[in-house]
Amino acid sequence: MDKIYIIEDDQTIRNEIVQALKKWNFQADWVRDFQTIDYEIKQQSPDLIVMDITLPFYDGFYWTQKIREFSKIPIIFVSAADMDPNAIRAISIGADDYLTKPFSIAVFISKIQAILRRTNQNEYLTEALNFQSFSLNIITNILKSQNKSIKLTATESTILKLLFLNPGQIISKRKIIQAIWQNGDFTDENILNVNMSRLRDKLSQIGLEPV
Incomplete structure (x- = not known):
């Protein structure tokens, strides 16, 4: 079962994402300490990361750069911020995709599926x-x-x-x-x-x- 790690400080949005992922038989977990996100990623070893831009302490761009120092785990940005130029910046520092809030859950799941297929993270991909x-x-x-x-x-x-x-x-x-x-x-x-x-x-x- 693929593990999706959610870096999102809005509890309502996070819960909606978790429920959707579970419907698709994904394992969902989320950040506990927004000051040690890179450490948690190393401990959790997820198959894909969902990253918000606006976070406590440091933003999603900062943490993406930190994660890219030690891992190629796929990262999808989800943010209420304008798509341009934030999407360009996110992709340029190592993100794999970008969605603006509010987004379609069906599209969100499809993007996760597509990214996991491309990166061959799991041969048992739910289709x-x-x-x-x-x-x-x-x-x-x-x-x-x-x-x-x-x-x-x-x-x-x-x-x-x-x-x-x-x-x-x-x-x-x-x-x-x-x-x-x-x-x-x-x-x-x-x-x-x-x-x-x-x-x-x-x-x-x-x-x-x-x-």
Whole structure:
């Protein structure tokens, strides 16, 4: 099981990240002493680090530089600060990716998956998200049941990931559109409606109740 280490001083945000990671079968831990982050990283040996910029004592840029002195552990920055020029600075000192708050949990998980695949940190990478008897492979975008499978488009897969990650909850169109945009695809409400209709048809074919 991959271990994700969270360097975030906002307890609410940290708890949301921990809950999301656990849903995806990641092991989640977080910093205890913001003055000895480098020491804790050495002790914990995580597979990936989630790093905020604004922290007590020293900022995320400082700690990334310290970590890069002894480790190549992947680092994802998450921050409410403007993406430019902070993202450029973060990447230039050794970060692997950058997300602005608030961010889509589905996109966040996908980025973790992609980074771990690239760095070959763990051969047992979780690729599937399960709901009832259905399994969605987030790499191939194939949805499977016990005896059927169907190929989804990238946009349809993004929508279904949000629904799988938030069972029993109402997901607003705005949140879905934001997730699709962050994946690099443009959509608006009309295009989303078309994708939702196609997704309902595909889910019906495989026996999953329409969303």
